[in-house]
Amino acid sequence: MNGTAKILANEGVLIARATSEPSAFGAIYNHYFPQVYNYIRYRVRDAHTTDDLTAQTFERALVNLRRYHPERAPFGAWLFGIARHTVEDHFRTHRRRRWLSWDALVHHTDPEPQPDEVATRKDAQDALLEAMAHLKDRDRDLIALKFAAGLSNRRIAELTNLSESNVGVILYRAMNKLRDALKQVEANHD
Amino acid sequence: MTEHEWAERFNIEVDALLEAGEASKADATPDSYQQNLELAQRLARTDFSAESHMRQSLRRQLMNQVDSRDVWKLQPAQGTNTMNRTTPFAARRNFAFVAVALVLIAAVALTTPGRTLADGILRRIGAITLSNEPTTIQEIAGQPLPTPDPSLPTPTPLVVSMFTLEEASAVAGFPVYEVGDLPAGYNLMGRWANTLDNGVVNVRTEYQLFTDDTFHFLSLSQDRYPADLPDELLQQEIGDAPVSDVKVRGQAGLWVEQAPLLGQGDEGGKIQPLGVNLLLWEEDGTQFTLRSDTLSQTEMLHIAESLTP
Numbered sequence: 001m002n003g004t005a006k007i008l009a010n011e012g013v014l015i016a017r018a019t020s021e022p023s024a025f026g027a028i029y030n031h032y033f034p035q036v037y038n039y040i041r042y043r044v045r046d047a048h049t050t051d052d053l054t055a056q057t058f059e060r061a062l063v064n065l066r067r068y069h070p071e072r073a074p075f076g077a078w079l080f081g082i083a084r085h086t087v088e089d090h091f092r093t094h095r096r097r098r099w100l101s102w103d104a105l106v107h108h109t110d111p112e113p114q115p116d117e118v119a120t121r122k123d124a125q126d127a128l129l130e131a132m133a134h135l136k137d138r139d140r141d142l143i144a145l146k147f148a149a150g151l152s153n154r155r156i157a158e159l160t161n162l163s164e165s166n167v168g169v170i171l172y173r174a175m176n177k178l179r180d181a182l183k184q185v186e187a188n189h190d
Numbered sequence: 191m192t193e194h195e196w197a198e199r200f201n202i203e204v205d206a207l208l209e210a211g212e213a214s215k216a217d218a219t220p221d222s223y224q225q226n227l228e229l230a231q232r233l234a235r236t237d238f239s240a241e242s243h244m245r246q247s248l249r250r251q252l253m254n255q256v257d258s259r260d261v262w263k264l265q266p267a268q269g270t271n272t273m274n275r276t277t278p279f280a281a282r283r284n285f286a287f288v289a290v291a292l293v294l295i296a297a298v299a300l301t302t303p304g305r306t307l308a309d310g311i312l313r314r315i316g317a318i319t320l321s322n323e324p325t326t327i328q329e330i331a332g333q334p335l336p337t338p339d340p341s342l343p344t345p346t347p348l349v350v351s352m353f354t355l356e357e358a359s360a361v362a363g364f365p366v367y368e369v370g371d372l373p374a375g376y377n378l379m380g381r382w383a384n385t386l387d388n389g390v391v392n393v394r395t396e397y398q399l400f401t402d403d404t405f406h407f408l409s410l411s412q413d414r415y416p417a418d419l420p421d422e423l424l425q426q427e428i429g430d431a432p433v434s435d436v437k438v439r440g441q442a443g444l445w446v447e448q449a450p451l452l453g454q455g456d457e458g459g460k461i462q463p464l465g466v467n468l469l470l471w472e473e474d475g476t477q478f479t480l481r482s483d484t485l486s487q488t489e490m491l492h493i494a495e496s497l498t499p
Contacts, residue, residue: 020256021256037239038237050238051244125236165198169193171200172196172201175230182229
């Protein structure tokens with residue numbers, strides 16, 4: 001494992017050509033879209049926000065692609081660094097203008113699901129997201145970097161300014177918490 | 191084993207799992223440890239990306255940028271940071287405009303369910319009831335504006351997800367319209383379509399005139415409401431804004447002049463209401479609303495006539 005679990009074949013060539021050849025960028029996009037989407041989805045829960053932040057991530061990546069240096073980090077680690085900053089920017093902005101949040105007001109127009117609706121929502125993905133929502137943001141970040149992005153603990157450590165051993169311990173504890181939360185969520189749904 | 195040793199072993203097995211795609215059966219380990227490995231496998235296999243509404247349209251948009259080299263027009267000068275392309279003042283101002291737009295969009299949205307149906311009903315148009323109750327912005331007027339944290343990075347240009355007309359129509363289940371004759375300087379900024387859990391279908395198309403000195407907006411909403419939606423969710427407060435009858439695309443419509451639906455900060459850092467013009471009508475079972483901060487009734491009627499699917 002060199003830092004990114006799912007490497008694209010001919011990735012180096014495609015990246016070099018992606019600034020001038022749409023098909024090369026399209027191939028990179030196709031490969032990384034699910035990973036970036038899943039990383040952001042685990043962190044923000046809301047599908048529409050995930051779409052927006054995924055779009056911002058790829059837009060930033062495209063604009064900055066010429067500054068990517070393969071000798072410094074694998075492309076996946078660089079891309080998830082951008083995704084992570086995009087999510088953090090979103091959280092900061094959201095906190096700053098919470099009072100005028102579009103999402104919040106739309107949510108007000110959309111009544112909370114009734115208990116019987118919640119009870120029937122047994123989809124495994126929903127349960128996983130619901131359990132993730134019980135974790136602290138740092139724990140969600142690490143789990144998403146590990147399992148959605150497929151990064152090694154060393155790459156996660158570089159992105160998060162934690163030591164590699166700390167990443168391992170925090171991840172282990174986060175998985176314990178997620179397992180307990182998931183049991184609780186699934187018990188509530190049964 | 192200590193917690194650190196368990197953590198180390200767990201991480202080694204997770205890395206092997208991510209490489210091989212399957213969790214190994216760990217011998218002589220507690221049930222909880224094995225459950226964590228199974229959970230790791232579940233996390234690695236879960237893929238939410240099929241739910242994305244913009245995967246293909248974003249791909250097309252980005253590939254077009256590469257093709258037309260538009261992306262390089264966004265490139266900052268050598269050695270500068272994309273985040274700091276605009277001056278701090280311009281960036282703060284631009285951000286304020288975006289925030290104002292969000293206030294507008296939010297405040298124009300249907301009223302919150304916590305409210306009761308107003309006594310002061312002015313008019314009905316289609317499913318929507320206009321009332322002269324105070325708007326949300328009027329209710330929070332005078333409160334302090336949130337103070338931007340100067341240590342935060344300068345906001346980057348907003349990138350919005352964009353549905354094509356076809357994609358939006360497919361999500362909505364009815365034809366989505368676009369403005370055929372936009373006022374000079376206005377550009378399409380985004381198009382969204384959404385079906386809420388309560389059955390409301392909402393399509394929104396945003397146009398903006400956005401220069402260094404000016405910001406104006408034009409917004410088109412197409413909404414459909416289920417018959418059993420509570421009345422209080424179909425109420426739009428407009429304060430004491432005047433309402434008049436108009437004919438729009440052959441339908442009876444309403445013109446609302448400068449309803450206090452928009453918020454901005456005054457010199458004292460307090461929220462103050464600003465006016466929004468509304469043109470509302472119903473057509474083929476869809477509620478249409480055009481909103482603008484500045485366009486006149488004549489201009490808005492002309493825009494409405496130019497709508498095409």
